Structures are given as C-alpha cells and as structure tokens.
Amino acid sequence: MATEAPSFERSFRVEGITRVEGEGSLHLVVRDGEVTEARLKIFEAPRYFERIIVGRHPDQVVDIVARICGICPVAYQMSAVSAFESIFGVQVDPVVTRLRRLLYAGEYIESHALHVYLLHAPDFLGYASAIDMARDHRDLVEQGLALKKTGNELMAAVGGRSVHPVSVRVGGLYRVPKKRELAALRPALARAIDASRATLNLVAQLDAPAFDRKARLVSLRHPTDYPLFQGRIVSSDGIDIGIGDWRTAFREEHHEGSNALHARTLSGETYMLGPSARVTLAADQLHPLARAALDGSGLRDAIASNPFWSIAARAIELIHYSAEAVDIIDAYEPPARPFEPWTPRAGAAGWGSEAPRGICWHHYETDDRGLVTKGQIVPPTSQNQGQIEADLTAFAPSILALDHDAATRRLEQLIRSYDPCISCATHFLDLTIDRG
C-alpha cells in the first residue's frame, strides 16, 4: 500500500489590513508550494449608494456620490457629471474642462503623495508604519506632507473644499476661481514638480520584490491628454471601446465572502487598473517633464510587469499632475460663464474617469424630468480585486522561505501596491442578494 507523502500547508491570515482605506482581510492558503486559496475579503457594511440616488436630481447625485470616498471624491463626481452631460447633450466650455482637470490634479497629488510616502514607502524601507519611518526619515515624511498639502490647497481653490469638493455641477462648475486665486498656488506647484522628481529618484532606488507577470492592463486613453475623464477604454491586449461601453467588455459578479462586487472581462478574466496601467498605456500622453523622468528612470518595463513598481508610476504621475497644473494656471483666462444651461430629458449613458487607483465607471438612466431612475457604480478597487487575488496566488510561492511575519508583510505590501480603497468598493447592485 502506497503511503502518501505528508502535505505541508501554510496559512497566512491578516484580519485587518492596515494602510489601506477601509476594512478588509486576507486569507491565503499554500499547500505543498501551491496556493490553494487566495481571498481578499471585504467586510465593510454595504452602503447602497446605487439606491440612494434613485429619484434624485443629477446635481444632487454629483454631490452624493462624492461622499462614497474621502480620498477620491473628484473621480466619483467626474464620472457622474460626465454621464449626465452625455445624456443631456451638454457641451462644456473647454476652459471649464481644464478647470476640472485642475481640480482632479489636486486629488491626484493629494492621494498619490499620501500613498507613496505614508502608506507604501514604509513597506519598502522596512518600517511597520509611517510613524516609525518618520523617526529615521523625517525629511521624507515632511516632503510627502508638503506635497499632500499642495494637492489639498489646489482642490480647495477649485473645488471649494479640500475634502468632498462642492463646485462640480452638470454643465460646468458652480463657481470658477479668479486668476489671482490660481496664481497664488503656482509657487507651491512649481516646488511640487521638483519634489515629485525627487520622489521618483527616491523610489527608483528602492528594492522592489522580484515579481514579473503579464497582467491585462486597462485604462482610459485620449488622443492628446493624459487619461482622466475623456477618451476611450483600452487594454494591453486590444480592448478599444467607447468610454460609455464598459458593459460590452466587462461585467460585475458577486463573490462569496465579499461585500464588493468583483469585475471581470466578459470572458471571466481579471485585469489591472491604476497608475501602472495608465503609465504603460498612455506614456506618450504624459507631460514632457514626466515622460522624460519615466525614460530616465529605466523603469518603464518594470512598471508594466511588476505591481510593486506602482510606487514609481505614482511618482511619475505626481510629476505629470504638478506640471500640468502649472500649465493650466499659466494659460488660465476665466470663462464667460461657469456652466452651460441644460434641458432635462430621458436617457441613459455610462462614463468613466480615472481615479488615482483606476477607472471608476458609472451608468445612469433618467426620466423625462432628468431624475435618476437607475444607477450603476463600478469602483476601481472592485475591478482590481480579482487581479490582486491572482497576483497573491502567483507571488506567494516565492516568499515561503521567509519567516511568517516577513512573508505576511510582503503579501500586504503587494495588496497595498494597488492602493485599494475598500470603502469605495463596498456597494451592492442588488439588495436581495442571497448570501446562502
């Protein structure tokens, strides 16, 4: 009678993943060197935003969906307002479109500075937290906070507030800033360009874990501008669809153990959104300063294939948005009016915008009074979740030689590479889901 070789099983369990927005956990099981289970669980309470917005006026919806996230409220606003403007046929003044990009630039600078310096850098430098890191690298933390503050000030100048800005409305903005208000921000943004270059130089010297894989990368792409809220949805394997046509290539599905719907391609495959996808798929649209920095870093291929190098992609986008903000401010002449009038009508449209952590896609249906009758919100983290689990599965066997704590930290570092916003990802399309 043959005797079975004893199997060797290791289980990694992190009940509360730190340095991410929201609450989630990781459970990963490795048996005989093979990952048998990799689950990133999201257990924040469902938040029912898609039901809250039914019956609401579009301008109310633009403000409500911003409250889904304190980190990327502009992404939610821009996806929603663009969808409504598509339904109502509103042509936004190009100057206002630039101001919206400026507002969005503030969100990127704030979010990326927070993530690079306070959430992700401690992983690379071997610290348990940003507080521990600050003891040895005070200058680093101060530089990150200064960058973050510049982003917050930019959001406050254009959006009225640095958290949950209130200026965006269908047709444009409630108020446009005066020239002198924006000019006052220019010195800080010029310093932010230098600080962002220093950031890239810093992160390029970090020691990222070896992990090369070929993931499907998905982002927006625009003929002339670095992707934000216009253009088409493209992928590294040939997807090229209209910005409103997300459903023709992707779908949402429910997975046990998670309050977030996962997204897959229609053929059930995972994909990666976010800075690494954008820098890879739209490198030619980067601001010249950012493109030169990317070329000089020699990290282009690593960013495309190794998720840990997303920290460099964020640094490149910090350069891009600091520089683009300066350009917008230098060219700014206030528009004749802050918004275009519009007439409500029944219709339906989808739209996506690039949140710092990837495409945030919305779809709305309206009645003849313009009130919302149905909404779908697909946050970036719920789209990345499948790829995170796929990466955990592929990466885990390579860290089994590490002691348990060190291996667990590496797995958490991999999750944080996606800058997951678990609060955003928690929503239900259907309130009657049977949890068994």
Next chain:
Amino acid sequence: MGAPSLSPRSILLFVCGEPRRGDDAAAFAAVECLSSSALQGVEVRRVGQLSPEDLVALGPNDACLIVDAVAGVPPGSVVRRDLASLLTPGDGPAPRSTHALPIPDVLGLAAELRGDLPRGAFLGIGGEAFGIGAGLSSSVDRALPAFVAAIEAELAALAGPTAR
C-alpha cells in the same frame, strides 16, 4: 514643514465629520451653536478629515480641540479623551469619520514631527445614523446642547484662567 506657527497661545478648534452624513454632522452643528465669547481667541477650522499637517503647524504654545462624532458609545453620549490616549487604537470610543489616515496615525505622525503631541483634547458625541442626507438623529439632536457646553468648557480650560 516650514509652515508658519500661529501666534502664541492660539487655540485651534478642528471640526471633523461630514455635514451631509447624518450624525457625522454633529460637530459642525455644535460649532454653529458656540457663543461668541467661547470663540474669543479661537480659530475654527472645519477640516472634515484631520491631517497630520494640521497638527504639525501648531506652535509649542498652541493648543487644539478636535471635535467629531464617535462610534462605540450610546448615541448622544459626550466623551472626552486626551490626545495621548488616542495614539493607540483601543476598545473605547473611536472617531467615526473616515480619515485618510487613521486618527492614531495622524496624531503619531504629528507627535513625531513636532517632538510631542500638541496640548489639547478630543471631544466626541456618540452617533446613531450616518446615512447621506439623513440629518441628525433625535438622540444626537437632544444631546447637542450638552455637546456644545462641553466644547465651551474645554475651550475655556485650554485658554487658561488669564486668557479671558
């Protein structure tokens, strides 16, 4: 950071929460009810989310009061915590508002960069419902005068006996 320090003995009142999310608006509502005498020498900052840089900018003689809705205590209960006690997450009442960084990290970073925590305290009121557009719950609405009184008393204590 290079941020200018406030004038000596400034008192900063940081208002946290989200004005459109039910009881998360409690701190904003309470600040609107403060008497003008209580606000003498006080700078009110409606920050929504508290950031490390908010605290790092405080000078060595400055003080701060952070007000927010909290979870983990009965709705309408007013709680006071020393800032130092918030450095480590525990079983006690915790600020309810989502913060880009958790409050312990915000305070810890500020303490590390300043060399110490700023002088001050945290005052919270237990929340019940945090839905969008819901307004204050009746529990919090009834307790608002007590919350306002607690804030005024704390501001007076931070100002010291000779300040007013």
